[in-house]
Amino acid sequence: MEPVIDTSPAPAAPRPVVLVHGTRTSHAIWRDQVAELARHGHPTHAVDLPGHGARSDERFTLDGALATIDAAVAACAGPPLLVGLSLGGYASLAYAGRHEGRVAGLLLAGCSTQTRGPLLHAYRRASVWVTSVLPLGRGTWHVVADMLDAVAACSPVADLRRVRVPVWLVNGRRDPLRLEERRFLRAHRGARLTVVPRAGHDVNAHAPAAFNAVMLAALAELSPAANRAPAPA
Numbered sequence: 001m002e003p004v005i006d007t008s009p010a011p012a013a014p015r016p017v018v019l020v021h022g023t024r025t026s027h028a029i030w031r032d033q034v035a036e037l038a039r040h041g042h043p044t045h046a047v048d049l050p051g052h053g054a055r056s057d058e059r060f061t062l063d064g065a066l067a068t069i070d071a072a073v074a075a076c077a078g079p080p081l082l083v084g085l086s087l088g089g090y091a092s093l094a095y096a097g098r099h100e101g102r103v104a105g106l107l108l109a110g111c112s113t114q115t116r117g118p119l120l121h122a123y124r125r126a127s128v129w130v131t132s133v134l135p136l137g138r139g140t141w142h143v144v145a146d147m148l149d150a151v152a153a154c155s156p157v158a159d160l161r162r163v164r165v166p167v168w169l170v171n172g173r174r175d176p177l178r179l180e181e182r183r184f185l186r187a188h189r190g191a192r193l194t195v196v197p198r199a200g201h202d203v204n205a206h207a208p209a210a211f212n213a214v215m216l217a218a219l220a221e222l223s224p225a226a227n228r229a230p231a232p233a
Helices: 029-040 062-074 087-098 120-132 142-152 156-162 180-187 208-222
Strands: 017-020 043-047 079-087 107-111 168-174 194-198
Touching: 017 062, 017 087, 029 156, 029 208, 043 208, 062 087, 062 168, 079 087, 079 168, 079 208, 087 107, 087 142, 087 156, 107 208, 120 156, 168 180, 180 194, 194 208
Parallel strands: 017 043, 017 079, 079 107, 107 168, 168 194
Antiparallel strands: none
């Protein structure tokens, strides 16, 4: 009897995920997401940006942030879903604008406002004052001024127009940084927006179940099986 040879394609490996945190936090903000992704078999890389977490003795620069993301992407077995919150979202979008072929998709949270303008200028002035006058200046507030200087050189709307990978925007309804989300949607054909009720800026922590549902749906959409044409009848 001839041996039976299984010619069906091997199941695709789960899509890796790179998680990039916001200002004055660390990789630890993603604990709920890392646990959920582990339950579904997705390898995860939650980074610490310069000036944050285990790297708090460094100064934040955009080049340093992009290099950190690049190292995490390079450690993945295949193009990852790149997930960023706030500063991490702006940095992730800037990274994809420069290296689009290295990522499968973008999930951007709490970063639907341009990185220039009176609101962010006022935030920078406040951070400089806190750093130089108040005792808090001996902590990590300096990273806010560094961050605002760095992201002022970014153009998230231009990056959105440039990238062709799928994009998901996730914002808490109470987040002040969702002011231009409609403009961001218009900048990327096919971008999807989810606004999470009763959540603020840190939407992944305020509403982890809702955030995780969007993230897992994005991963399902990026899976090879989801993109495979149906067999002819």
